[in-house]
Amino acid sequence: MAHYVIGDLHGHLHDYRRLLQEQLLCDAADQWIGGSHQLWLMGDVLCRAWQDG
Structure with a gap:
């Protein structure tokens, strides 16, 4: 089993x-x-707007 950790997405869905x-x-x-x-x-996963590219 591997563990993947991702920090703040900054809206880059x-x-x-x-x-x-x-x-x-x-x-x-x-x-x-x-x-x-x-x-x-x-x-922050849900509280930011999505950004395109």
């Missing part, structure tokens, strides 16, 4: 999704495919 897909943690439909791996989000 597209980069976040791409990262999870590249690491084979989520598929294109945003479904978890990481098995027993753990993902820890350590920053």
